[in-house]
Amino acid sequence: MTSTGTINHQMDRIGFVGLGVMGAPMAGHLVQAGFRTVVWNRTPSKAEPLAEKGASVAPSIEALGAESSIVFTCVNRTEDVRECLSKLTSSARPGTLFVDHSTISAKAARDFHSEMESRGFAFIDAPITGGSMGAQKGQLTIFCGGSVAHIEAAMPALNAYAKRAERVGGPGAGQMMKLANQIAVGGALLALCESLSFAQKAGLDLAQARDMLSGGAAGSWAFDNYGPKILAADWSPGFTVKNQRKDFGYCEEAAREIDAAIPGTLLADRLLEELEQRGHADWTTAALYEELVRRGFDDN
Numbered sequence: 241m242t243s244t245g246t247i248n249h250q251m252d253r254i255g256f257v258g259l260g261v262m263g264a265p266m267a268g269h270l271v272q273a274g275f276r277t278v279v280w281n282r283t284p285s286k287a288e289p290l291a292e293k294g295a296s297v298a299p300s301i302e303a304l305g306a307e308s309s310i311v312f313t314c315v316n317r318t319e320d321v322r323e324c325l326s327k328l329t330s331s332a333r334p335g336t337l338f339v340d341h342s343t344i345s346a347k348a349a350r351d352f353h354s355e356m357e358s359r360g361f362a363f364i365d366a367p368i369t370g371g372s373m374g375a376q377k378g379q380l381t382i383f384c385g386g387s388v389a390h391i392e393a394a395m396p397a398l399n400a401y402a403k404r405a406e407r408v409g410g411p412g413a414g415q416m417m418k419l420a421n422q423i424a425v426g427g428a429l430l431a432l433c434e435s436l437s438f439a440q441k442a443g444l445d446l447a448q449a450r451d452m453l454s455g456g457a458a459g460s461w462a463f464d465n466y467g468p469k470i471l472a473a474d475w476s477p478g479f480t481v482k483n484q485r486k487d488f489g490y491c492e493e494a495a496r497e498i499d500a501a502i503p504g505t506l507l508a509d510r511l512l513e514e515l516e517q518r519g520h521a522d523w524t525t526a527a528l529y530e531e532l533v534r535r536g537f538d539d540n
Contacts, residue, residue, distance in 0.1 A: 253278045254397055255308030257301060257324055258342075259286040262368065263314035265375040266341070266401045271295050273400040280304045306331040310394060311338050314368075317486060318344040325352065334360040339394050341382070343367045343422070343487050346415035346494050353386065353411035362390045365411065366398070367418035371465075371479070379403040383421075385414030419494050422487045426508040428462040429484075429525055436470055437532035447471055466526035478524035481512050488512075 256267040259281040270277045271293050278296040279287050280303075287297045298304035305311060305328035313324050321342050328338065338356060340349070340363070349365035356363035364386040374380045382398055382405035384391045391407045398405040408417045435458065439449040450471060454463035469478070488509040495502045508528070515523065515531050 252276075252309035253296070253307055255280070255298070255304040255311040255328075256295075256314070257281070257304065257311065257328070258314035259283075259290065260314065261372045262341070262375045264290065265372075265378075266312075266314065266380070267295065268293055269378045269401040270397060273397075275397060275400065278304050278307060301327045302331040305329065305336070306333070308332070309336060310397065311336060312341060312397070313338065314341040316342065316483070318342075318348040318490075321352065322348070325356070329356075329359060329361060332361065335362070337362040337364070337390055337393060339364045339366050339398075341366055341368050343418050343490065344415060345490050346412045346419065347497065349385065349415045350412035362387075363411075364390050364394060365414040366394070366405075367414055368402075369418065369421050370403075374403075375401065381405070383408050383414040383417035385409055385412055385416075415490070416494060419487070419491045422484075422491055423502055423505050425462075426484070426488065426491075427504045428460045429466065429528060430504060430508045430511070431458075432460065432462040432466055433470070433526070433529040433532050436467070437529055440533060462526075466524075469524060469526045470529045475520070475523040475527040475530070477522065478526070480522050481515050481525055481527065482521040484525045485509055485512050485516060 253276045254270055256270065256277060256279045259267060259279060264286060267277060267279050267290055271290065278298050279290050280298040280301050281287050291297050311328055313321060315321055315324060321340055321344050325338060338361060353363045364384055366382050366384045368380045368382050370380040378401040380402045382402045384405060384407045388407060395405060408414055435453065436446060436450060440446055450463065450467040454467060488505055491502060491505050511528055511531050515527055520527060
């Protein structure tokens with residue numbers, strides 16, 4: 241970033257930290273789009289496929305920070321983002337723009353904005369939705385919170401893997417929009433699993449129920465994408481129970497802050513907690529169906 245507050249994303253390399261199921265294909269789209277991209281991941285082997293595509297692999301996260309004008313992070317929890325920023329800013333040049341794609345606490349995102357600005361850096365909270373398929377196809381939706389100028393500077397890179405990337409407000413607004421998204425996702429998941437567990441106990445043909453219900457007013461993304469996993473009793477992730485509960489925790493924190501009622505989200509979280517306590521934290525969230533089949537009317 242220059243002294244006037246503008247960023248030339250073509251001048252230096254773009255850094256990408258976090259090469260998991262979402263981050264790896266996103267970084268791949270940056271390389272494919274022609275951006276000079278340097279990557280880093282705690283597990284070095286995850287960077288190898290990107291190196292084969294033309295990305296540079298940094299020997300350390302600090303080295304990545306030193307040679308990047310824009311750094312994208314796609315990690316898990318608030319604590320992970322804080323750790324990454326601490327290491328990156330130890331070597332980054334003044335004016336470096338940090339774009340965080342993780343789903344974290346909205347309050348923490350606002351704090352990161354303030355801290356980065358006070359230290360001469362810039363920050364955007366830019367959580368994503370669209371799942372692993374959206375990342376692979378470059379069809380993610382990105383909720384951007386921060387200044388107009390910083391978001392505009394990041395937009396050419398964001399467009400490499402987004403079908404829609406928009407500013408939704410100032411610092412922390414991106415995370416608040418993502419949490420609103422997760423509240424809707426949780427409600428749709430609960431509706432799907434409750435409906436199909438009811439159909440199963442009623443002795444209905446489960447495949448027929450899923451097919452007929454998904455084509456009417458009951459239809460949803462959850463019916464289309466999680467319905468087949470339920471029919472196959474395939475609890476491989478996807479999005480895991482533990483990660484969904486992590487996001488629900490941030491939803492509860494934000495809801496308390498703004499005094500918002502989220503009864504469906506709290507119920508879905510409580511039911512997923514039962515799965516987690518029975519050792520299924522790494523199952524897909526669609527396994528909520530199993531929990532509801534296990535329960536009876538008196539367990540409501």
